Amino acid sequence: MRFPLLAAAIASASLAFGFALPARADLVIEGRAAQALHCAALLFIASEELHEAGYLPVRDYNYAQKAALVMLTYVPGSDEQKVQAMGQRFEKLLSRKTLPELLSEFDKTAPWCQKTFL
Numbered sequence: 001m002r003f004p005l006l007a008a009a010i011a012s013a014s015l016a017f018g019f020a021l022p023a024r025a026d027l028v029i030e031g032r033a034a035q036a037l038h039c040a041a042l043l044f045i046a047s048e049e050l051h052e053a054g055y056l057p058v059r060d061y062n063y064a065q066k067a068a069l070v071m072l073t074y075v076p077g078s079d080e081q082k083v084q085a086m087g088q089r090f091e092k093l094l095s096r097k098t099l100p101e102l103l104s105e106f107d108k109t110a111p112w113c114q115k116t117f118l
Contacts, residue, residue, distance in 0.1 A: 027085050029075060036074035039113035041089040044068040046106040049099060071117040 029037055047064035050056035056064070072082050093102060 026088055027077070027081060029085055033075045036071045036117050037085055037089055039109065039117055040068040040071035040075075041086055041093060042102065042106045042109065043071065043113065044086070045090065045093065046103055046110075049103070067114075067118055071113065074117055 043064055047056060047061050047068070051058070051061040072086070075082055075085060077085065097105065
């Protein structure tokens with residue numbers, strides 16, 4: 001799989017979640033793929049923030065980041081499109097909820113996401 005390329009692209013695009021994507025039309029992702037994308041984005045954000053705050057050891061952080069990439073296998077498109085979709089989802093999540101709200105949502109949905117997409 002091309003996870004290393006996708007992981008590097010997402011990691012570089014998500015620097016402090018303050019990235020700017022090139023102007024493009026929003027991707028439309030629906031159904032199960034949209035659920036997987038949402039789960040992946042929540043896991044990515046939660047693991048990033050918890051690791052940066054010192055609450056998540058490197059080993060667990062790496063596992064979570066890889067799990068987010070596995071969830072993205074349910075999302076159609078090229079690696080570039082998946083990076084774009086993750087960026088769009090990050091922007092949407094972070095513009096609508098505070099970080100504590102996102103972490104709370106992650107706590108509530110993580111078991112379902114894990115059971116469904118991992």
